[in-house]
Amino acid sequence: MTTTAIREKLYDYIRVADDEKVEAIYTLLKDQLTPAADWSDDKEFVAELDERVRRYEAGIDRGYTWDELEASIEELKKKRTK
Numbered sequence: 778m779t780t781t782a783i784r785e786k787l788y789d790y791i792r793v794a795d796d797e798k799v800e801a802i803y804t805l806l807k808d809q810l811t812p813a814a815d816w817s818d819d820k821e822f823v824a825e826l827d828e829r830v831r832r833y834e835a836g837i838d839r840g841y842t843w844d845e846l847e848a849s850i851e852e853l854k855k856k857r858t859k
Contacts, residue, residue, distance in 0.1 A: 816822055832838040
C-alpha cells in the first residue's frame with residue numbers, strides 16, 4: 778500500500794472515529810507532532826516577499842500563468858529526451 782493510500786485511510790478513519798479513539802491516537806503521536814512554523818514571524822522572509830511584490834507591481838519582474846509554466850516544463854522535457 779502506498780503512503781498516499783495510508784494517509785487517505787488515516788484521514789478517513791480520524792474523521793469518523795469516536796473521541797476516545799482520536800484521543801488515543803493523539804496520545805501515541807503527540808511527542809512527534811511539531812507546530813508548523815509561522816512564516817509571518819520571519820521578518821527577513823516577509824521583507825523578501827514584500828520586495829518581490831513591489832518588483833512585480835513595478836513591472837520589473839513578470840509573473841507567469843499556470844499554462845505558461847506547464848508549457849515551459851513540457852518544452853524542457855522534450856529537450857531532455859532528444
